Amino acid sequence: MHKKEYFNDAIWCHNRKETSYWLEGLPEFKDIINQPPRQVDVAIVGSGYTGLNAALQTIRGGRSTVVLESGVPGQGCSTKNGGQISTSIKPSLEKLSAKFGAQKGLAIRQEGENALKWIEDLIKSEKIDCSFSRVGRYHAAHTQKHYELIARNAEEIKRSEGIEAYTVSKNEQLKELGSDVYHGGVIFPRHASVDPGKYHRGLLQKVTEAGVDVVGHCAVLDIEKKSDGFVITTQEGEVKARDVVIATNGYTSNLTPWLQKRVIPIGSYIIATEELDPVMVQELFPTNRIASDTCKVVYYYRTSPDRKRILFGGRVSATETNPMVSGPKLLKDMFRIFPQLKGTKISHSWTGTVAYTFDEMAHTGQHNGIYYSMGYCGSGVSMASYLGMRLGQKVLGIPEGKTAFDGLPFPTRPLYNGRPWFLPAVVSWYRMQDRIQYQQASRRVVA
């Protein structure tokens, strides 16, 4: 795409925004404080789903708690994501069993289901108004080979893990998704959608009502271990805390170098369209499921909760870029999948940084006495929430805090220091493979 097109008015709404669609209509949250307390039981760094769910546990367990956030609370991924909720465990049971044994492998996989079930219960019991719905996912195959692969996987996970999943052939596909480019897919009927901004806002309300101090614009600059706890240096002064929780995920920095060497920050990019004709939305998303595909560099998309827009996300650039550049690229890819949308404009284009890990798993535990949970590999709505909650229970010292992730090695690589120099090459390679597979598959169909 020519550079001029980035600024082509034909593809942008006149009031376009480079901020998350999910922040639209959310009033400013007032219960944020400017100065941290000088002493607390628990200090939590980061105000996303991980940090807030940990805080809800510690405050309700009787520990005074502060959440320290470098910017506006929720400014990380937790108000910027696609709002698609899956079971969030990437490695297969086979892989995990080969590595950790069958029992542990199954227990880790089960945590994905636990997280999904738990977030639904949390939203219901706390009465958080955030459009949570078990709409199910349509996972679409970009080639016939991938269709066969995911169909086999669906059978396997049904048999070995009891996970509900069923196939949809290419002939039946239009009943699920108004696109011809895919070769069928698999439905995961228990996957869910949520309004991630409202979910985050609900959590903020709950933690502040429970008595947590949430401090905005208060970056943590240093954490020093002492005999009786920690001294935390923030841009607003020092805080003494008995326990510290790191909940910084894709924004993990050299504040915690050991963690920084173990997570790979990756930008994820997403757009929201202008309001669409309801007949068109019905044609493209007849069952209202969330959707993703089998590309190595995955696309994920859905309707907005009011079914007026489409939110379309993916990784469209080998190097990190900005929403003015990623927006048109995403739009072009969306038109390839849904040619019916040609001429549609972008109303919002934004980005956030997720954290991948070298073994594609989330990690939680304690290092040098500091608690942490991170590395959700782009699927953290339920897992960050769930592991944040378990981390809070760990801080309380109660047995419920245990998870199947406990005690797993958190791998890094020699010479890796938190700056993923290898990413552009990897993303380019994957995108090229996806493109070639797409082209070959569509040539076969035409032939």
Ligand SMILES: Cc1cc2nc3c(=O)[nH]c(=O)nc-3n(C[C@H](O)[C@H](O)[C@H](O)COP(=O)(O)OP(=O)(O)OC[C@H]3O[C@@H](n4cnc5c(N)ncnc54)[C@H](O)[C@@H]3O)c2cc1C
């Ligand atoms: C575009 C996009 C789409 C996504 N789509 C999905 C999806 O559909 N489904 C899904 O499950 N997941 C999705 N994700 C991932 C998901 O949003 C994250 O995994 C999840 O929000 C992580 O929550 P968290 O609380 O761990 O981290 P975050 O919400 O990122 O919060 C970390 C916070 O730590 C703060 N921080 C960092 N350093 C400091 C410091 N020194 N001092 C104070 N504060 C600090 C940051 O400012 C930030 O607010 C998506 C992410 C993006 C960006």
